[in-house]
Amino acid sequence: MFYRLSGIHHTRYESASQLWPIPADRWQVYALLALALAAPLLVSDLYLTSYLLPWLIMTSAALSLTLLMGIAGQLHFGFAAVMAIGAYTSIHLVRFGLPFELALLGAGLMAALIGGVFGAAALRVKGLYLVMATLAMQYLVDWIIVNVPAISGGAQATLQTPRTTFLFLPLHKDEVRYYVALLWVVLVTLLILNIKRTSFGRALVAVRDKDFAAAVIGINIVRYKLMAFFTSSFLGGVTGAVLAYCFYQAVTPEQFSFNVSIQIVAMVLVGGLGSVLGAYLGAAFVLLVPIVLTNAVAYLAGLGLLSASTNLLAHIPLMVYGGLIIGFLLFEPLGLAKIYDNLRKYFLVWPFRHARS
Amino acid sequence: MAPSRDGAMTTKNSEAQGRGVVAKHQNAARDRVLVCESVSRWFGGLQALKEVDLVIARGEILGLVGPNGSGKTTLVNSITGFYPPQQGRILFEGQEIHRLKPHQIAQRGIARTFQNVALFKGMSVLDNILLGRHNFMRPSVLGSLFYWWWAQKEEVRQRAKVEEIIDLLQLESVRDEMVEYIPLGLQKRVELARALASEPRFLVLDEPMAGMNQEEKEYMVRFILDAHEALGLTILLIEHHMDVVTAICDRLVVLNNGVKIKEGTPHETINDPAVVAAYIGKVNHAA
Ligand SMILES: Nc1ncnc2c1ncn2[C@@H]1O[C@H](COP(=O)(O)OP(=O)(O)OP(=O)(O)O)[C@@H](O)[C@H]1O
Ligand SMILES: [Mg+2]
Numbered sequence: 001m002f003y004r005l006s007g008i009h010h011t012r013y014e015s016a017s018q019l020w021p022i023p024a025d026r027w028q029v030y031a032l033l034a035l036a037l038a039a040p041l042l043v044s045d046l047y048l049t050s051y052l053l054p055w056l057i058m059t060s061a062a063l064s065l066t067l068l069m070g071i072a073g074q075l076h077f078g079f080a081a082v083m084a085i086g087a088y089t090s091i092h093l094v095r096f097g098l099p100f101e102l103a104l105l106g107a108g109l110m111a112a113l114i115g116g117v118f119g120a121a122a123l124r125v126k127g128l129y130l131v132m133a134t135l136a137m138q139y140l141v142d143w144i145i146v147n148v149p150a151i152s153g154g155a156q157a158t159l160q161t162p163r164t165t166f167l168f169l170p171l172h173k174d175e176v177r178y179y180v181a182l183l184w185v186v187l188v189t190l191l192i193l194n195i196k197r198t199s200f201g202r203a204l205v206a207v208r209d210k211d212f213a214a215a216v217i218g219i220n221i222v223r224y225k226l227m228a229f230f231t232s233s234f235l236g237g238v239t240g241a242v243l244a245y246c247f248y249q250a251v252t253p254e255q256f257s258f259n260v261s262i263q264i265v266a267m268v269l270v271g272g273l274g275s276v277l278g279a280y281l282g283a284a285f286v287l288l289v290p291i292v293l294t295n296a297v298a299y300l301a302g303l304g305l306l307s308a309s310t311n312l313l314a315h316i317p318l319m320v321y322g323g324l325i326i327g328f329l330l331f332e333p334l335g336l337a338k339i340y341d342n343l344r345k346y347f348l349v350w351p352f353r354h355a356r357s
Numbered sequence: 358m359a360p361s362r363d364g365a366m367t368t369k370n371s372e373a374q375g376r377g378v379v380a381k382h383q384n385a386a387r388d389r390v391l392v393c394e395s396v397s398r399w400f401g402g403l404q405a406l407k408e409v410d411l412v413i414a415r416g417e418i419l420g421l422v423g424p425n426g427s428g429k430t431t432l433v434n435s436i437t438g439f440y441p442p443q444q445g446r447i448l449f450e451g452q453e454i455h456r457l458k459p460h461q462i463a464q465r466g467i468a469r470t471f472q473n474v475a476l477f478k479g480m481s482v483l484d485n486i487l488l489g490r491h492n493f494m495r496p497s498v499l500g501s502l503f504y505w506w507w508a509q510k511e512e513v514r515q516r517a518k519v520e521e522i523i524d525l526l527q528l529e530s531v532r533d534e535m536v537e538y539i540p541l542g543l544q545k546r547v548e549l550a551r552a553l554a555s556e557p558r559f560l561v562l563d564e565p566m567a568g569m570n571q572e573e574k575e576y577m578v579r580f581i582l583d584a585h586e587a588l589g590l591t592i593l594l595i596e597h598h599m600d601v602v603t604a605i606c607d608r609l610v611v612l613n614n615g616v617k618i619k620e621g622t623p624h625e626t627i628n629d630p631a632v633v634a635a636y637i638g639k640v641n642h643a644a
Contacts, residue, residue: 198504198512205479218492221460
C-alpha cells in the first residue's frame with residue numbers, strides 16, 4: 001500500500017490493460033498466492049479445513065453470484081439451489097462411474113441449464129419480480145430434491161460423497177481438498193477479472209446500466225442477460241460440487257437451503273457489488289463474524305460481564321451481526337472493497353489529501 | 358470554423374421564399390440511404406407522428422427541426438427501433454428495418470446519440486468508446502477465460518481503432534477519466550465518439566449541442582463535419598440552434614405536431630411563413 005504511482009508509464013496497450021498494472025499490486029498478489037499455496041505447511045489441519053477451506057469455497061460462490069448480481073445487475077435469491085443442483089449432479093455422476101473432473105463439468109452444465117431456464121423466465125421481469133422468480137427457483141429445487149428419492153436418497157437422507165481422485169490425487173486427503181478449492185477459487189477469480197476487462201464484461205455492464213444505450217450499439221440485451229445467468233449458474237454449480245466434495249464430503253438438502261442463498265447475497269453486498277476483492281472480504285465477513293461474535297459473547301458471559309438468559313445470549317450475536325450488515329450498507333454501500341480502496345487511495349497520496357490517485 | 362449566424366429562426370421576417378425546391382436532392386439517381394414512408398406513431402391517444410415521409414440521400418446532412426414536442430425524437434426512435442411505427446415503412450439502404458429490434462438496426466450500420474447523454478456511468482471514456490466497437494468483437498466467456506491467448510489480441514486491435522477516434526475527436530486528455538466526472542460538452546463528444554466507433558454508415562444526432570456554450574458548439578460542429586468527411590457518413594441532425602443548422606445542413610425538414618410541414622434548403626425553409634408561424638405559435642403557447 002505504501003508506494004507511489006510516479007514513474008510507471010505504460011507504453012503498450014497490453015501492459016496498460018494488465019490485471020494489476022501497478023507492479024507493487026502485482027507483487028502483493030503473488031505474495032498472497034504464495035502464502036495460499038504454502039498454507040498447509042503454515043497452519044494446522046483444523047484451521048485449514050474448517051476456516052480456510054470454507055472461506056475459499058464460499059468466496060467462489062460469492063464470485064459466481066457477483067458476475068450475475070454485480071456485473072450483470074440481475075438479482076438472484078436462489079443461488080444455493082443452483083449450487084445444490086451442481087452438488088447432487090456431481091455425486092450422481094461419480095457414482096455412475098464418471099471421473100471427478102468430468103463430473104464437475106457435468107455439475108456446471110446441469111446447473112447452467114436449469115439456472116438458465118429460470119433465468120429465461122426471469123428475463124421478462126425486473127426488480128422485486130425477479131427476486132420472486134429466483135425465490136421460486138430456490139423452493140422448487142429444494143422441494144424436488146427432498147421429494148425425489150432418486151436424487152436425495154430419500155427425505156432427511158445424507159449422501160456421502162464417493163471416494164474419488166482429482167488429477168490422480170486422492171480427494172479424501174485434507175491437503176488435496178484444500179488445493180482443489182484453491183485451484184477453483186483462483187480460476188473463478190481470473191475468469192471474473194478477465195470478464196471485467198473484456199468486451200463480454202463491458203457488454204454486461206452496459207446492459208445493466210442503460211439497456212437502451214446498449215441496444216443502440218448493437219448489444220442483444222436478452223442474449224447477454226441469458227449468458228450472464230448461464231455462466232453464473234455454471235460457476236455456481238461447480239462451486240456446489242466443490243463444496244460437497246471438498247468441505248462437507250456429503251450432501252443434504254439443508255446445506256443448500258434458503259439461508260445459504262441469503263448468506264451468499266450478503267457476502268456480495270457486504271463485500272461490494274461487482275468487486276472481486278469484495279467477494280473475498282464479504283465471504284470472510286459473513287463466515288467469520290458470527291463465530292467471532294459468538295465467542296466474544298460467551299467470553300464476556302463467562303467473565304460475568306454479561307448476565308442474561310441463555311436464550312438471549314444465543315441471540316445477541318445474531319442481532320449484532322444483522323446490525324453490522326445494515327450498518328455497512330448504510331455507511332458504505334459499496335462495501336468492504338470500497339473501504340479498502342479508500343484506504344489505499346488515502347495512503348497513495350499521503351500526506352496530501354483530496355488528491356485522486 | 359464559426360457557424361454563420363444568418364437567418365435566426367425567431368426573425369419576424371416571414372416573407373415567402375418558396376422558390377426552387379431543391380431539385381438536385383430529389384434526383385432519383387442518388388442513393389437513398391434512408392426512406393420513411395408515411396410513418397405514424399401514437400402514444401395512447403396522442404399521435405406523435407402523422408404520416409411522415411422522408412428521404413435521406415447518401416452523404417447528406419439533413420437537419421430535422423421543429424418546436425418542442427413536435428415529434429423529432431419520436432421519429433428518431435422509430436428509425437432506430439425503440440418505438441417502431443404503427444403505420445408506414447422505414448427502409449435503410451433499400452431494406453425494411455421497421456420490424457427489427459434496436460440492436461439489429463444498430464448492426465445494420467445505423468448509430469445514434471441521445472438527446473439526454475446516455476453514456477455508461479462508472480466506466481472510463483475509453484471503455485465507453487470501446488463499447489461502440491461491440492459489433493466488431495466476439496465477446497465470449499471462454500475468450501475471457503483464456504484472455505492471454507484469445508481475447509487480448511482482439512482487445513488490443515480494437516483499442517487501436519478507438520485511439521483513432523479519440524484522435525479525431527481530440528479526447529486524449531480525458532481518455533481515462535470516468536465519464537460522469539467530465540463536463541457535459543465533453544460527454545456529448547464521447548457519445549459521438551462511441552457512435553462513430555461502430556463505423557456506421559448513417560448517423561443520427563439528437564441535439565448534440567444542447568446545453569453547450571458557443572465555443573463548445575463550434576468544436577462540436579467541426580467534429581461533426583470532420584467525421585462526415587473522414588468517414589463518408591450520412592447524417593440526420595436534430596438541433597435547436599438555427600445558426601448551426603443553417604451552417605452545416607444540406608437540407609432541412611420541419612416537423613410540427615407530428616406533421617412534416619416543410620422541406621427544403623436551410624435558407625428557404627427557415628423563412629417559410631408556415632415554419633415561422635409554427636415556432637411563433639409555440640412561443641405564444643408556451644408564454
Ligand atoms: N414514450 C412516450 N410516451 C408518451 N408520449 C410520448 C413519448 N415519447 C414522446 N411522447 C410525446 O410525443 C410528442 C413528441 O415528442 P418528441 O420527444 O418526439 O418531441 P421532440 O420534437 O423531440 O421535442 P424536443 O425538442 O423537446 O426534444 C410529445 O407530445 C411527447 O409528449
Ligand atoms: Mg427530442
